[in-house]
Every structure is written in structure tokens, then in C-alpha cells.
Amino acid sequence: MIERKQIIGFEQSAEGKDMLHSVNPATGEKVGDFYKATADEADKAVEKATAAFQVYRKKSGKEKAAFLDAIASEILALGDKLVTICCTESALPKGRIEGEMGRTANQLKMFATLLREGSWLDARIETANPDRVPAPKPDIRYMQIPLGPVVVFGASNFPLAFSAAGGDTASALAAGCPVIVKAHSAHPATSELVAKAIQKAAKATDMPDGVFSLLFGDGSTIGSQLVKHPDVKAVGFTGSYTGGKALFDLAVRREVPIPVYAEMGSTNPVFILPEMMRNEAEAFAKNFAGSVTLGVGQFCTNPGMLIYEGSESGKDFTIKLEAQFKQTNPGVMLATNIYKAYKKGVEHHLETNGVEVLAKGQHSDALNTASPVLFKTDSKVLHKHPHLSEEIFGPSSIVVEAESKKDMLKIAKNLSGHLTATVHGTETDLLNHADLLDILEQKVGRVIINGFPTGVEVNSAMVHGGPFPATTDGRSTSVGTAAIFRFTRPVAYQGMPQALLPDELKNTNPLGIWRLVNGGMSKEGI
């Protein structure tokens, strides 16, 4: 049953009167009215999280792993019930949501595996040397510890994988931090079902009341309140530049500033190099059109810009792009405001002198339904109108003709921070464009060769992040095991008796983890 109330630790709560309306974007029909959290309810969630932290931070890696695994199981056990409500609220197709449910469970399990293995926390030991001159060397031991309660803002475009039990929640819980999720208003029912799965898992694995809460409401009210709360220690966010930057500004102006990991979107430029363009135009055009319009273009890694070097083959290339793009399908967007923003972004491009429409995808007049649009311009216009390199969230991209290799490098140099950059080239192309790759790795979190940025692997080597304005903290990733370090900091224990040291740092190495002992990696005891 959907109760439409806040989940505050192990309780449900509905003290407010203001309501949030969940709507099926494909039909305009109401899914349900949800109680918005009051200021008191938000404070209660933080209070519970703060108390829970003192218990949760002491749980062993194995205990936290059992919790994460239980969340994964509970979510999978929701099965079709979750898929149906999620499809209704997001207008995303069933196959996509089923896949996303699997990904969400796998993310949790990945962190559970990381915790069970245990070496992630970067244990470092320098043993004492009482005979050192001029002064004895003390015993010092270092590891990562959790920051404290974390606030997570659910994303619209991943109602499961980046929402209530999404990447930020998984990495924060894995780090040892209680989580308060501000549910995205486009899928509150989905969020409630998932939050209850977490609640059930927490009870089943003996986790403290308050280790997880879910609140409904607006970012500008309840969201701001949470970010400003003195007991909140970090923030995870996926969404728009405006939303993420506003939270960052609040957080750095607090009496005690806290880190904000906001992933704020990206144009994900794609470069195609001359030989590849001559030889593989057809296949590339097909895959590019597919990547731009996948999931109605609603991915953070959607390739929103394509750069090529003008030449004879360039004409043939754009003809092929046009032909492929014409075949793409329209789709219902996640929410009315997102559809409106897409239309506005497209209109802004159309109004820009020197920008033409290269191709339009299939059209539909159905509610909130976006038609793909492929724009074309040249580098002169791009240099003059930098807004053309900003993200339009939806099934759109802009093709930019560069005058020369030098001009292509100039476009790359002018890029702001993005999540990804992609280069398509033959081996010869790539060797001839090492300078391009060199520029791009300084602009993004992930460089992709002969692939497409959509489809983000979840593993130990992924970086889903990048320099500002792609994110507010380019030193971090929101996907993959390295995301756990968002929510930790190092502490050193000097001269601490063995009995009082955490297991991770005891001489005997009871957990059998990898540690840096006097500068060398070791799994042995001391």
C-alpha cells in the first residue's frame, strides 16, 4: 500500500497539510497526493540520523554488507509492483525499469562485496621505533572513517538507480553514514516503495532506527533546511545546474561548511576523426542517433554535441547523420516541467543565428512527448554563442563543423567541465590526435574511445564525475566503488593500545585486508 507519508527511521509520519501531486506524465492522470514534510519532520529525520550514526558507525563491514544485501533483496522482491508504479510515474518503458532495478540491486551488492573484502578503507600503519634518533618514532595508524548523516537528493531520470536506494545512498550507507533522502517529486510513490524496502532491511539486519529516512517536499524549502542543518555532514545530488549550484552555495555558506557532491549535467561532446568519418560514417551515424535518443535523451551522459572536421567526406557524413536521425522516435518525458524545459532549449537553439536543423526525428502530438532534433552549426557560430555547448536535457544534439584540426583543438580547449568526452577514430586517427585526447582528459571525468557515453558501467574503475560545472567536486565519482570516499575522511591513531584500535588496524590483521605497512602493501599481520 502506498501511504504517501514521510518515512522517518522506522516510523511513518504525516504532520503537514501541503501536498505533492504525483502525475503520470504520459496521461496527465493523478497517481496520488503525498504529504510534504514539515520543518519539524525534517528536523526529526536529522535527529534520528544523528543518533543512529553513533550506532551505525560501529557496525562492522560484514554487518553493513548484510544490510546492503538485504536492501537489494527487498527491492528485487518488490518485482512487478515496483516496476509498474515506476513506469507509471516516469513514463519510462518496462524493460528499462526492469534493467534499472537490476542495476540498483547490483550497486548495493557491489558495495556489500567491497565492505566484506574490507581493504577499501586505505589502512596505513607506521610502527614505532623507540630507538630512532634524535627522537623515537611513534606508532601511527590511519584509516577512513564516516563523516556523519548525509542528505541525498533523488534524480528524476533514474527513479531507482539514482534515487531513494540509488548510488549516493548506497555509497553513503557503505561508508557508515545514515542517509536522509529528499525524494524527487516526479516519482514519490516509487520512492516510498523503495524506502519501505530499506526500512524492512534495516529492521531485519538490526540496524538502528534513523539509519534511513525519506522525505517528500520541495528542494527550496525542505531541501534547503536539510542542507543547512548543523548535524548534516555531506550532500549528494543529481539534477540541474541551478539546483545543484544552489545547494552548493548554501553548504559553503554554513557556519561549518560541508561537502556537496552535485552532478549537474554535461553536454558530453563527441569527436569523430577524419579516417573514421570516411570509413564508418553509416555505422557511426546509426549508433550516434541511438545514443542521443536513448531513453528520450534523458541521460546525464547523453551526447549533446558532435564535432567533425569539415571536408569532402563531411558532406556525405552529415547526409548519413540526417538519414539516421530522421528515423528516431519521439517519447514521453519524465515530467511536464522537463518537457517544457526541453522545448525551451530547442527553441533557444532555433533562434540562434547560424544554427540550422539538420534533422528531426519522428513527431508525435501526445502529452509531454519530445521529438528528437539534430542541430547543425559551425565552429565560428559556436565560439560566438557559448550557450550552444550547454546541455539541453532531452533527445537533442548539435553537430559542429570545425574548419581544421587546429580549429577542433580550439573547440576542445574552450570546453568547460563535462562528465565525458568521446572520440571516434581509427588507430591512425587516434595516434594523429594524441593532442586532442590530452586536452580532453583535462576537461572530463571519463574519456571514451569508439564507444558512446550512455551506458555507465558500475565497477571499481568508473569515474562518473568531472570538473565544474559538470559537478561541484571533480575530485569524486558518483558511480563505482570509489564513490565511497565521498563520505569518509582519514583519522590517525597515535600510540593507541591494540585493544582499543579498530580491527582494521590491529597488529594481527584479523580481517585479512590489504594495508600499507611502513610504506609497503601487505596482507600479513605485524
Added chain:
Amino acid sequence: MIERKQIIGFEQSAEGKDMLHSVNPATGEKVGDFYKATADEADKAVEKATAAFQVYRKKSGKEKAAFLDAIASEILALGDKLVTICCTESALPKGRIEGEMGRTANQLKMFATLLREGSWLDARIETANPDRVPAPKPDIRYMQIPLGPVVVFGASNFPLAFSAAGGDTASALAAGCPVIVKAHSAHPATSELVAKAIQKAAKATDMPDGVFSLLFGDGSTIGSQLVKHPDVKAVGFTGSYTGGKALFDLAVRREVPIPVYAEMGSTNPVFILPEMMRNEAEAFAKNFAGSVTLGVGQFCTNPGMLIYEGSESGKDFTIKLEAQFKQTNPGVMLATNIYKAYKKGVEHHLETNGVEVLAKGQHSDALNTASPVLFKTDSKVLHKHPHLSEEIFGPSSIVVEAESKKDMLKIAKNLSGHLTATVHGTETDLLNHADLLDILEQKVGRVIINGFPTGVEVNSAMVHGGPFPATTDGRSTSVGTAAIFRFTRPVAYQGMPQALLPDELKNTNPLGIWRLVNGGMSKEGI
């Protein structure tokens, strides 16, 4: 020869007219007048650093290590010349400066060793699996790369180890980032000598012009300009709360915010537990008095607060503290403004109702000479006047009598962020106060048992950092090998051909470093 000019890459420059006056704090005599950098000179330094970055970031670990080793050698080669000028500018004794010169060289060599070994950059490889269903697994490889030009603000209290070639400079250069140092105005001649040693080392090891610059001037003018410069990518600072917080505020308000690692001081509370207080009062009192007054109390880790539980033995304890503290010596402080701030801090304590002077050290009327002061109060007064827990930079500390263990825990819970917390206790004491240790590790970067916070080891396990307001970024350390991560971020390469991958990520593992390959640590090739 001291030229008193900016060191901008391989050039010297003196375009300005404003002068900075270096003074011997012990005598008031002028050491020399230094040209303050103009805005153009500051821009020139950033411009050179930005160009140098494109060359320097491509240098191998071995090449950067050779540079760092050469800096260490050049500094040591300065020998007595450097020691003499540094003593003159800082009023610190010869033995201390000789020790600090050794530490400065050792820090540089430590990073050189780290770079030669090479595993620090956290290489992670996930190999491709084209047969995976439903979608093939791409090849993804991850490592840390440098951020770009870094601005470092030299500290007054470590004219060598946290100044021109100090910890921040060493870790930034090790990370692959060019450095621009804003010299501390209390020791410009020392800074110039060291900067020229770096300049010489850079030329000798074929490093690019601009990999290092040193500018003289004020934090509020030239310092602000550097922090706001769009091509500067990170900031390191050691100094006052006012100075560090001002730089942080500038950096987060930039169009593109950048990280600021400001170490802003700390009271470094010390707790002595009942059994230890009864059994070891004499020895503790002696060592405590020594730690408070070491180097005229001018250490970031100076123990500025001592908490004990009131009891019969408490009276005996304070008598012993008083007796030991009376024997401490006065000393010349680093600069007139630092001496004035010390006097003001002491007066502020004296004016606070409920604060008494437990003991004064020996007195001297000599110029800029601080006399040690040990204050005493109780927890009620402390709770009422939180400023008593703020740092007074200099040879002063405040002894706080707690009413009970519970009261002691309350004091601990009320602490803001500090660099260190220290607990003195017998084994029984410590086991009985695991709850105290548990609170303290959440407040600081380093917990010390039965030692003193002064004397910071430089190695792989050190954390010299801590939650705000001790620093602006508690996820980081300014001392030890982990400091290198201040100036790096991860990047992932997806589907990158072997020939274009950095050596660190090539299948053959030509550098023989530790890597995380498909989730497991390995030094083998693939």
C-alpha cells in the same frame, strides 16, 4: 645574494614600487626591503604555471622524483647561509631551524620515493568482456591526474617546512601541479633563498619554466588575486582562521569554485584520566609544560587546553602543573603582530570571569618576547564562554576542571573540529574511557595516546588535518604522503588503445606498480 625580487619561473622580476619590510623580531632591525608583486607579475606567474603544467604533467614519476630530490639537495647545500637568515627573520633558535631544514628536505625526498615506487596513483583496471549479456563489458581504466596550477601560502611558524618548499609545495609538485607560492611576509629572505634553490633544481632536472614561482605581497591583494585567477585550480594555506576562511570564501564564490586546503589552527585538547593523574602527575606536568612552551608555543599542534576530572588528587595535580609551568622560559615570537595577538588573547582570557592564572612562566621585557601563561577554570565557565576553547597562538594553555566523567564527556562533545586530541591514561583508564575516545575521533584528525601533539611525524600514516574549523577540508591531510591527493582527481579511460594509455595503466604494467585489476590487488601484467 638576496635580490628581494619576485621569482617568476626562471626569471627575477621587480616591477612594483611598494615594498615589504623584513624585520628581525628579536632586535627590530631591518633585514631588507622586498618588492611586492604587482598584479601583472602575479598574472605572469599564473600564465607561466599554466603553460608549464602542459609539460610538467607529462613528466614521469621518476622525472618528478629527480626534481624533488634536487630541490632537497639544493636546500641542504644552502647550509648555514639559509639557517642564519632564517633564524634572523624568525627568531627561532639555530637547532630548531637546522632540524626544520632536515625535515623540509626529508618531506621532498619522501614524495620522491612515493613517485618512484608509483603505486600511489590508485590505478584501477576493469578489463573488457565482449561476451557479457545483456551488454558487452567495456575496458575501463582509472588513475589520479593532477589538477593544475596550485597557489600555496607560506606559514609564519614553519619558515622552511611549511613555506616556499614546504609540505604543500612538495605534495603539489609531486602530484604534477606547478606551484605559485605567496611568501609569508615574516620571512621573505628565507623564502627567496629557498625559491632560488627550487629554480636551480628545476633547471638542472629539465623542468619547464614556470613550474615554480614565488611572489611577495599581501594576502588581501596579491593573495586574493591569485585565488580568484581562473587558471588556478587549488589552494594550500597554513595560518589563521581569518586568513584561511577568507581564501575559502573567495574560492567557493568563483565562477568555477576550486578546493582550498586551509589549516587554520586548533586548540588540541589534552585529557588526563584519573589513575594516570594520581600516578604520573609529576612526569605529565613536566612534559605538558614543555609541549605548551616548545618553540614559544608557536605550533599548530600546541596543546591549548587540558581537561581533568576534579578530585582529591586533582589539587595535587594542579600544584605540580603550577610548579613545572613556573620554570618555563619566555621567548621571542615570530613577528610583532603575532606577539601583539598573543598579548591580546591572554588579556581576553584574563578579563573573563571565572578564569584565573594558575602559573606564569619566567618573564622578560625583551622585544616581542612572550611569557608563558597557564590559565585555570572549570567546566561551567567553559560552557558559558566558548571563546576559552579557541586557540591563543603562543605559549599558553588553559586547564579545565570537569565535575565528573560525564562532564568530561560533555566537554568533549562540545568541541569543534581540531587537528588533534590527546588522552593520557593507564590501560585501565583508557578501557574505562572508550566512550571518550569514541567522541574524540569524530572531532579531530589525529588521536594521541600518552604522547603530546607537538612533533608531527611525516610519513604514510599521518593525518595533519581535521574537521572545520581546524581546516576547511577535513577529508585531507597537509602532512604525509596522503597529502598528494589534495591536488589530484580521478579520470577514467574507456576503450583506450594500449599505445595511448599512460604507462601506469598499460597491460604490461611496465612500472611494476600495485593496481586494482578487476577488483583484486595485483602487481602483475594482464
